[in-house]
Amino acid sequence: MPRDTRYTNNEPDGTPFQELIMFPTLAPQLARPQHAAPPRAPPNGAGAAAPGALPVAGTAEENNNLSDFTPPERTFFITAILSFRESSASQGSKAKQPKKTSATKTGPALPLFSMTRCAVLQEVLKLHDLHQHYQPSNVSGFPVEISWPGSPGGKTNAPTVRDDQEFETIMTQIYEKRTVKSILVGFDLDLLEPFRIRSAVALDPRLAPWSGPEVRFGTHVPRPDSFSGEDQLHGAIIMDLREEWKCDEHDNGACYKKEDEHFPLNRWKVKHWAAAIAGSQAGVSMRDPPPTLFRPDDAIRSRVIRPRGRTGPRHQRAGSDSAVEAGTMMSAFFSSLLQNNVAIPPVTPRRPKKHYLSPASSPAGPPESSSPLPAQEDELRLCLEAFGRAKPSISPEEITVAVTALSEKHYTADTLSFAGVQRLAEVTHFAEGDVCSLLKFAKEWVGKVEHKRARLSTSSHRF
Numbered sequence: 153m154p155r156d157t158r159y160t161n162n163e164p165d166g167t168p169f170q171e172l173i174m175f176p177t178l179a180p181q182l183a184r185p186q187h188a189a190p191p192r193a194p195p196n197g198a199g200a201a202a203p204g205a206l207p208v209a210g211t212a213e214e215n216n217n218l219s220d221f222t223p224p225e226r227t228f229f230i231t232a233i234l235s236f237r238e239s240s241a242s243q244g245s246k247a248k249q250p251k252k253t254s255a256t257k258t259g260p261a262l263p264l265f266s267m268t269r270c271a272v273l274q275e276v277l278k279l280h281d282l283h284q285h286y287q288p289s290n291v292s293g294f295p296v297e298i299s300w301p302g303s304p305g306g307k308t309n310a311p312t313v314r315d316d317q318e319f320e321t322i323m324t325q326i327y328e329k330r331t332v333k334s335i336l337v338g339f340d341l342d343l344l345e346p347f348r349i350r351s352a353v354a355l356d357p358r359l360a361p362w363s364g365p366e367v368r369f370g371t372h373v374p375r376p377d378s379f380s381g382e383d384q385l386h387g388a389i390i391m392d393l394r395e396e397w398k399c400d401e402h403d404n405g406a407c408y409k410k411e412d413e414h415f416p417l418n419r420w421k422v423k424h425w426a427a428a429i430a431g432s433q434a435g436v437s438m439r440d441p442p443p444t445l446f447r448p449d450d451a452i453r454s455r456v457i458r459p460r461g462r463t464g465p466r467h468q469r470a471g472s473d474s475a476v477e478a479g480t481m482m483s484a485f486f487s488s489l490l491q492n493n494v495a496i497p498p499v500t501p502r503r504p505k506k507h508y509l510s511p512a513s514s515p516a517g518p519p520e521s522s523s524p525l526p527a528q529e530d531e532l533r534l535c536l537e538a539f540g541r542a543k544p545s546i547s548p549e550e551i552t553v554a555v556t557a558l559s560e561k562h563y564t565a566d567t568l569s570f571a572g573v574q575r576l577a578e579v580t581h582f583a584e585g586d587v588c589s590l591l592k593f594a595k596e597w598v599g600k601v602e603h604k605r606a607r608l609s610t611s612s613h614r615f
């Protein structure tokens with residue numbers, strides 16, 4: 153069964169949802185003749201359809217004869233359940249996290265089957281008067297949980313729907329349940345932040361100010377047409393930084409150099425640095441990175457012992473050469489952004505990232521005998537950070553997001569393996585394969601910590 157949609161009439165059939173619902177209603181030119189819809193009836197039910205079309209009002213007879221004709225469009229009442237945290241002002245000082253609560257709103261009946269996922273999400277936002285503040289992504293997110301009376305899993309275990317394919321799966325299920333007349337769509341205000349309508353976030357949520365610890369993840373694909381002046385400013389600083397710290401020795405093209413050590417200016421680092429400059433962070437300039445940006449273990453060896461005075465940044469720029477480079481880097485920069493359709497958290501340039509850059513609490517790799525024993529409450533974070541360093545395909549931001557999400561669910565490094573791979577993939581937004589690697593890594597990591605803890609407790613009488 154093909155899972156991908158088709159774009160021409162010559163391709164094999166898509167899913168039943170596409171063939172029966174989507175194409176006839178949204179792309180009639182692609183609909184197979186046997187599924188082609190009769191002209192849509194006027195919304196108020198008055199007026200007859202074209203010759204050969206069917207009666208307009210929904211009768212029981214029609215509803216039972218799907219094979220013979222296309223029934224009038226089913227409509228559904230959408231109930232949108234918004235979860236949010238109660239204002240912390242009313243909470244006692246003991247309460248670490250404000251209590252979660254929810255608000256429920258139901259709207260008018262809507263023709264769900266001819267609506268796109270984004271259109272449904274817009275309606276959901278509208279019910280809570282949030283539509284002017286947030287914009288669903290047409291690729292993924294914001295995540296919603298969809299259920300209906302009698303749905304498998306019910307409301308509490310409703311499946312999460314993030315993209316069109318997941319939406320289509322749910323719509324197919326609803327389509328098959330002919331008695332369903334209403335659906336419940338649950339969504340969480342905490343997860344909406346990346347979808348806030350805000351110029352910088354439209355380009356790249358990582359540039360957005362971190363508006364609170366509750367912001368965890370989301371997906372937003374930047375659109376080139378939404379680049380604001382601020383975004384371009386960051387882009388320009390990034391290019392300048394890469395030029396300033398150009399490195400001919402290493403493949404990444406630019407390294408921050410301190411003494412004889414090179415710290416690769418990968419796109420995460422350079423973005424944070426640029427954002428700090430744009431945000432006028434104290435002590436940060438083209439020559440001085442944010443103090444916590446580079447850690448000793450980020451350093452890579454310089455192969456060449458340079459003559460004195462050549463280890464610093466390059467100050468001269470060759471005119472034509474740098475113009476060509478700038479173009480290349482600009483396009484590389486944009487294309488790297490455009491490829492970023494994975495979940496990326498907003499990151500503030502102004503606040504030091506306590507999660508993964510604090511030198512005091514971030515030993516490199518799995519704990520070795522010389523490194524201090526991690527505090528138990530830090531283990532999950534340290535383990536994941538070590539995993540992130542071992543797995544360069546996962547960005548530090550993604551690690552931070554995963555740590556936050558896992559901590560919220562009270563996972564610890566040694567209990568990760570009790571959760572299923574799929575569940576962990578859902579929580580962390582890692583690919584399933586990466587989750588498997590993580591589980592393997594965490595097991596070894598925890599083993600080393602346990603070993604060390606045991607050794608310390610026998611060698612010292614204090615603990």
Ligand SMILES: [Zn+2]
Pocket residue numbers: 399400401402406407414415
């Ligand atoms: Zn270098």
